[in-house]
Amino acid sequence: MATQQTRLTQSSLAQLANRHEEVAGQITSQQTSLASSIDMLASANRGDMMTSLKNVHQQWDQACRDIVKNLERMAQEVNRTGRETQDQDSATAQQIGQIQTPGLSSFMS
DSSP: OOOOOOOOOHHHHHHHHHHHHHHHHHHHHHHHHHHHHHHHHHHHOOSHHHHHHHHHHHHHHHHHHHHHHHHHHHHHHHHHHHHHHHHHHHHHHHHHHHOOOTTTHHHHO
């Protein structure tokens, strides 16, 4: 069975985290826009339909806030993982560079 290697790099992880942050920003922008539209509707209209609309909007808005929080948390985690992976790779590379094989140094000079 062939082993599969990850192709993730610090750069690709940073791009993934940035995409999460961009989507969170887009959701927040849509929330603001919709809230403004609903406020305008509600100020011009009254009744059960407006009350229902406001209630549904509050539920939707809370769900969006939860999604944005999760996206931001995922972006932070992806960034943290990328930094840790890069640090581990650097540490491993330094350790490999320090390995000394007796007798081999004469061939390398």
